[in-house]
Amino acid sequence: MTGSTHTVSNQVPPLVGYDVFAADRALTAAVERHLDPDLLDEALSELSGLGRTSGSAQVQEWGAQANENPPRLRTHDRYGNRIDEVEFHPSWHRLLGKGVSAGLTAAWTRPGGHVRRAAAFLVWTQVEAGNGCPLSMTHAAVPVLRTDPELAAEWEPQLTSQVYDRDLRPAHLKAGALFGMGMTEKQGGSDVRANTTSARPLAEDGTYELTGHKWFCSAPMSDGFLVLAQAPGGLTCFLVPRVLEDGTRNVFLVQRLKDKLGNRSNASAEVEFDGTWARRVGEEGRGVPTIIEMVAATRLDCVLGSAGLMRQAVAQAVHHCAHRAAFGGKLVDKPLMRNVLADLAIESEAATTLALRLAAAYDDGGEQERALLRIAVPTAKYWVTKRCPAVAVEAAECLGGNGYVEESGLPRLVRESPLNSIWEGAGNVQALDMLRALRREPGVLDAYLREVGQARGADHRLDGAIKNLLTELADLEGVEGRARRLAERLALVLQGSLLVRFAPPEVADAFCAARLGGDGGAVFGTLPHTLDLASVVERARPVS
Structure with missing residues (x-):
């Protein structure tokens, strides 16, 4: 029966049926800027196709379903046999299949592949972030395996395939494969050199038997895993296949799944090795240097993932305020709300612009x-992932009480938003890695200063920030205690330089005023009211 006491009015239509890529002006501009003109038409067509898929009502529903129906662990079959399988909702498999077919694991084999993949990853994250984990790890495993040509020849065709093959079979029988990783253990966390998992050499050269555990192992239904274990020669990297060549299951005991704050569609597990067969990757005792390429690539994906979450939060907030009326007009036209939205928008654009610049550096490879990547990746990972939760919470507030209700989708973004700051090394780890690069690799500072120096003279606030940064860098006494402050300044100056060079003047002006010039507060919505905030908000509006 229909109630007769009221009619529904002034409710905002759902943000569906739009092109997530084409509606993101900062992202489209970055792709056009960084891709070779010969690749641009094909790339824009692909990305726009993925954008329309991502913005469709059906795919958005798949994302909600995958999040609402988390994976389930089945340790044994009905007969009592140990099987260690994780069951996912069908929507998870649909999303993962779409991600694989969109080339999110194929960057290393395509011209301009990293920029194209970065844009696609940023778009796809806005549908459902959990399936990005296996996509990210699979993508990042390729440079590690390339340290061993034999392993690369065996696995790379499947890892870079655009076919999602979910069946557990030997890798050589599959049309496509996914990879996971296992580094941290109960007693060590980020201090992987404290790992106790042991690796005993077997008769066949390069093969070992692992015994131990991993405290965090995401996507445990993957086809292979890169793990660290203590070999006779020290901490070493190993490849652990889920299924052996003869079709039997490797010993890979999934003890339990983590009950997480967010990222609930993705299975994160505790696993045990007990005579588990593995192949060495790289030299004994060189585990960290071998796997570091994977870590760097997944850290960039943390930046991309956070930029995607921020963009979706801002898109939802601007969309809501453009349709919702209050106090005699649209919310988007109210000066104070406009200030909040513009402040969120410049944070999102700065994150996107920085993430795509780093992806372009991967494509260049010079x-x-x-050298720029060596300092900029941990710095960006530190800063962008820290800003993501603040953006998500403020965007939810723009929807009022509606933003606190699950149906709006904002609570899912809020719960997801802290993850990328923690995964692949939390904030302190990133800040210390940035310091390590400054101390041990002199070329990284020169590369950074060359990059930011391209905008010198274009904005006095940026010039002042560069000068102050150089003063801080000149005094590295007791620097560890202020490493977070230094990482923040490095990130803000780099973002400011990029926006001054490439963003519309109103965006760069607002960013430099609030983030570099001291004319902004500790919370969003404190931009100088004299700026062209209406243009900043309109640029962020999700209209194709």
């Missing part, structure tokens, strides 16, 4: 760009 010495200067590698």
